[in-house]
Amino acid sequence: MTTRLRESTADRISNLPDGAIERILVFLPIKDAAKTSLLSRYWRHRWRSIPQLVFDDRFAPLAKKAGGKDVVMKIYAALLAHDGLLTKFELSIPGYRRHLPLDLLMLHLSRKGVQELSLLFEDYGSPNLHSSLFSAAFPLKRLELKGCEFTVPSGFAGFSKLTFLQLENVGLPEDFFENVIPKFPLLEELRVAYCDDTEPVFESHSLKVLFFHSSFMNICFKDTPVLSVLSVLDTDLFCGEGEPSEDDYLDMVPFFASLPAIQQLNLGIELLLLLAAGCVPYRLPTDLHHLEVLAVPRLRLDRLPQARILVCLIMSSPNLQTLTIQIDDDRHHPPSEVVASLQQLLEADDQPGVCCLQHLEEFNIQDGRGMQVELDLVRFVLATAPKLRRISIKPHDKLSSGKVLKFLKNAALCKRISRDAELRYVCEDEDEDEVEDATMSPLH
Numbered sequence: 001m002t003t004r005l006r007e008s009t010a011d012r013i014s015n016l017p018d019g020a021i022e023r024i025l026v027f028l029p030i031k032d033a034a035k036t037s038l039l040s041r042y043w044r045h046r047w048r049s050i051p052q053l054v055f056d057d058r059f060a061p062l063a064k065k066a067g068g069k070d071v072v073m074k075i076y077a078a079l080l081a082h083d084g085l086l087t088k089f090e091l092s093i094p095g096y097r098r099h100l101p102l103d104l105l106m107l108h109l110s111r112k113g114v115q116e117l118s119l120l121f122e123d124y125g126s127p128n129l130h131s132s133l134f135s136a137a138f139p140l141k142r143l144e145l146k147g148c149e150f151t152v153p154s155g156f157a158g159f160s161k162l163t164f165l166q167l168e169n170v171g172l173p174e175d176f177f178e179n180v181i182p183k184f185p186l187l188e189e190l191r192v193a194y195c196d197d198t199e200p201v202f203e204s205h206s207l208k209v210l211f212f213h214s215s216f217m218n219i220c221f222k223d224t225p226v227l228s229v230l231s232v233l234d235t236d237l238f239c240g241e242g243e244p245s246e247d248d249y250l251d252m253v254p255f256f257a258s259l260p261a262i263q264q265l266n267l268g269i270e271l272l273l274l275l276a277a278g279c280v281p282y283r284l285p286t287d288l289h290h291l292e293v294l295a296v297p298r299l300r301l302d303r304l305p306q307a308r309i310l311v312c313l314i315m316s317s318p319n320l321q322t323l324t325i326q327i328d329d330d331r332h333h334p335p336s337e338v339v340a341s342l343q344q345l346l347e348a349d350d351q352p353g354v355c356c357l358q359h360l361e362e363f364n365i366q367d368g369r370g371m372q373v374e375l376d377l378v379r380f381v382l383a384t385a386p387k388l389r390r391i392s393i394k395p396h397d398k399l400s401s402g403k404v405l406k407f408l409k410n411a412a413l414c415k416r417i418s419r420d421a422e423l424r425y426v427c428e429d430e431d432e433d434e435v436e437d438a439t440m441s442p443l444h
Contacts (some may be wrong), residue, residue, distance in 0.1 A: 089118070179198040231268075382416035411423060
C-alpha cells in the first residue's frame with residue numbers, strides 16, 4: 001500500500017505540464033533545483049533547462065561553506081550545465097566579488113540570450129564589467145548594476161528592447177545620460193543612486209519614471225515628453241555651505257516647461273535649492289495640469305525663495321490630489337515677507353480666474369515645528385479644498401507636547417469646506433497605520 005502511494009504521488013508530480021514543472025524549479029533556490037536531479041531518471045536534467053539562474057543571498061550559506069574559488073566553480077558549472085534558453089541571470093552573493101572573473105562570465109552570458117541581468121556587488125571596490133555587456137547578442141529588457149564600473153564601446157548601437165535600468169554606486173562614463181540613454185528607445189523606468197554626474201542631461205522619448213538619487217550641480221531635461229514620475233532625492237550636496245553657488249541655478253519656467261506630462265514630483269533638497277536660486281514666479285505661465293502628487297522634503301519656510309516655490313507649485317497645479325511637505329530646521333522665525341507671500345494663498349480664492357486645490361484629498365506635514373506659518377497653510381488648505389479627506393501632521397521629535405496640543409487645537413478650529421476632512425496626528429513612535437484620528441466636527 002505504501003509503495004503504491006509513493007508511486008502514485010511520484011507519477012502525479014512527474015506528469016505535471018512542463019510549464020508547471022518549470023515554475024516549480026524557478027521558485028526553488030538554485031541548489032535545491034539542482035538536487036531534484038536525484039529524484040528519478042526523468043528529473044535528472046530538468047533543472048538544466050529552467051529559464052532563470054539566481055545566485056543571491058539564498059545561495060550565500062553554500063558560498064560561505066565552499067569558499068570563494070569553489071563558489072566560482074559551482075556558478076560556472078551551473079552555467080555550463082544549463083542547456084536551455086536563459087532569460088534571467090542574477091548574481092548578488094555578498095563578499096565574493098573579488099573571486100569572480102567577470103570577463104568570462106559576461107562572454108558566456110552574452111551567448112545565452114539573457115533578457116534580465118542583475119549584477120549586484122559589494123559597495124567597496126569597483127570591478128570592471130567586460131565590454132561584451134554591450135554586445136548586440138544581449139537582447140536585454142531589464143538591467144540592474146551595483147558596485148561596478150564599465151566603459152561603453154564607441155560602436156555601441158544601444159539596447160533596442162531595454163525597458164528598465166537601475167544603477168547604484170556605479171562608475172559611469174562621461175556624459176552617460178546624455179549620450180547613452182537615448183540609445184535605449186523603449187526605456188520606461190530609470191533608477192539611479194550614488195552615481196555622480198555634475199550636470200546630467202536626460203533625453204528620452206519613452207522615459208516615464210525617473211528616480212535620481214545622486215550628487216549633481218545642475219540637471220536638464222532636454223526632451224522627455226512622457227516623463228510622469230520624477231523623484232530627485234536628497235544627497236546633501238549643499239549641506240556644507242547651505243546654498244549653491246551664484247552660477248548654479250534653475251529657472252522654474254523653462255524647467256517645468258520641459259516636463260509637460262509630470263504627474264508625481266518629489267523635490268529633493270538639491271533641486272529645491274537650485275530652483276530657489278533662480279527666478280520664481282507666483283504662478284507658472286502654463287499650469288501643470290497632470291500633476292497629482294507633490295512632495296517637498298526639507299522645506300525651509302523661513303527662506304522666502306523656498307516658500308515662493310511652494311506657492312508657485314500650488315497655484316500652478318489645479319489637479320493636485322496629494323501634497324506633502326517636510327519642515328527643515330527652524331533656526332529663525334519666518335520673516336514678514338514669507339508670511340505675506342503665503343498670505344497670497346489665503347486670499348487666492350478671492351482672485352478672479354484663480355482656482356487651486358479643488359481636487360486635493362490629502363495634505364501631510366512632516367517634522368512640524370508648530371509655527372504660525374504652518375498653521376496658515378493648514379487654514380488655507382481647509383478653506384480651499386472641497387474634496388479634502390485627511391490632514392496628517394507628524395511633529396518634530398523635539399517639539400513639546402504643549403506646543404503640539406496648541407497647534408492641533410488651532411488647526412481643528414480652522415474653517416473648512418470639506419465635511420469629510422479629518423485631522424490625523426502621527427506620533428513619533430507610531431507607524432502610519434497606527435495613528436490617532438480626530439474627525440473635525442462641522443462648524444455651525
